[in-house]
Amino acid sequence: MKMIVALTSLAISVVCASPAGAEPDDANDDAGFIASLRQSSITFASEQQAIVAARAVCGLINNGESGLQVVKELQSDNAALTLDGAAQFAAIAANAYCPAQLKTSKS
Template sequence: MRGVFLALGVAVTIVGAAPAGADPDGGGDGGAGDAAFLAALRAAGLTFSSDQQAIVAGHAVCSMANNGEPGLSVVKQLTTDNPGLSMDAASQFAAAAAKAYCPQHLRK
């Protein structure tokens, strides 16, 4: 998977644990992409401190991908920015962000 992401200075608290009660209609572009992204995070068991922070970080994934940042490097940065976040959870976050916001970065 080529989906990449980075908090780009936005340290998002994401923990591989029980899902938080997020409002799927809040934040970001307010569209279906945000709702799908937040739903995918919850389905993966990833929690976050706020919908808006998760959405901003999700969009940052695509910004990094658009700038040519290698996926592994972005996933590693996410784990650096979010201590306790496993590589697996970071990869799940990246996949959800890419699917919702920049599917052109997913391998077919």
């Protein structure tokens, strides 16, 4: 359990380090998100499915779910994701699609 908390905290820390003025720009965010996934060696069945899942991460955060809950949700929906992979995916997704939302929720 300590590992889950540590990974989730790490993922949220990475996300919160994003540029404060970042705002979503659909096409650029999608391309940047996919590039970040590839750079992190996270594989996915299709780009569109990965983008939909990433945007769902922001919805979960907006609904008040904790980082740990988001990671668990990602894992339950994507059996191929390890705990570390789910935490990385959540961090990359939030950084690409809802960095301001995370900055607000951290305060």
